Amino acid sequence: MASGVKPRVKVPKKSSAGDVITIKTLISHKMESGQRKDGDGNVIPRSIINRFVADFNGENVIDVTLEPAISTNPYFQFDAMVPESGEFHFTWYDDDGDVYETKKKITVS
Amino acid sequence: MELSRRKLLAMGASSIALMSLGTLPAFASKADDEIAKFTGGAALGEGALELTAPEIAMNGNTVPIEVSAPGAVSVTVLADGNPVPNVATFNFGKLNASRSASTRIRLSKTQNVIAIAKMEDGSFQMAKANVKVTIGGCGG
Numbered sequence: 012m013a014s015g016v017k018p019r020v021k022v023p024k025k026s027s028a029g030d031v032i033t034i035k036t037l038i039s040h041k042m043e044s045g046q047r048k049d050g051d052g053n054v055i056p057r058s059i060i061n062r063f064v065a066d067f068n069g070e071n072v073i074d075v076t077l078e079p080a081i082s083t084n085p086y087f088q089f090d091a092m093v094p095e096s097g098e099f100h101f102t103w104y105d106d107d108g109d110v111y112e113t114k115k116k117i118t119v120s
Numbered sequence: 121m122e123l124s125r126r127k128l129l130a131m132g133a134s135s136i137a138l139m140s141l142g143t144l145p146a147f148a149s150k151a152d153d154e155i156a157k158f159t160g161g162a163a164l165g166e167g168a169l170e171l172t173a174p175e176i177a178m179n180g181n182t183v184p185i186e187v188s189a190p191g192a193v194s195v196t197v198l199a200d201g202n203p204v205p206n207v208a209t210f211n212f213g214k215l216n217a218s219r220s221a222s223t224r225i226r227l228s229k230t231q232n233v234i235a236i237a238k239m240e241d242g243s244f245q246m247a248k249a250n251v252k253v254t255i256g257g258c259g260g
């Protein structure tokens with residue numbers, strides 16, 4: 012599913028040094044589990060996002076391995092500590108080899 | 121041994137619990153295999169890992185869950201009644217101070233959701249939650 016995949020990320024624009032912020036991410040993807048069958052009884056092949064990584068200034072925040080049991084439009088919410096101003100880098104890896112990326116800047120005062 | 125009413129009741133309850141364990145579907149052992157693979161057979165502690173899941177899920181296609189385990193390196197989530205028990209594995213970096221994450225998962229039927237955390241000292245923690253599913257989320 013290379014088309015229509017749209018990552019959405021919510022990161023606060025500003026924060027204080029050492030604060031813990033909450034990040035919410037969502038990516039539109041049908042996450043075909045490989046368990047379902049079509050009208051003729053054929054198994055619909057698996058097509059999911061299998062990995063999600065969030066980094067801040069090159070340092071890892073979270074690295075998730077996804078299995079077919081993750082719902083359609085995978086959603087993640089997690090915390091991150093921001094020591095300085097910088098950029099969050101979010102990456103999703105699709106089964107078909109596609110990589111979806113998005114970046115968010117945050118200013119720490 | 122003298123059997124008091126209380127003892128008898130306790131014995132009855134435990135044997136019922138054992139029986140219901142014995143009649144769990146074969147999927148349970150699949151989940152056990154995955155637990156063994158993750159822990160390498162190490163003993164499982166309890167307490168430091170928190171798993172939040174709803175008691176009743178109307179729609180098995182999106183069941184919100186949350187894991188929180190201060191001091192954990194990674195947390196794996198399993199669903200023992202799904203065709204494939206693995207759900208997700210969270211590896212936490214240093215910047216994720218609270219070591220918590222939440223997501224939405226699919227559950228095919230009423231079952232246990234199991235979370236196993238690998239702690240920084242190499243020990244393992246387990247948490248379990250039973251979720252009743254009204255409409256299963258596997259299609260087919």
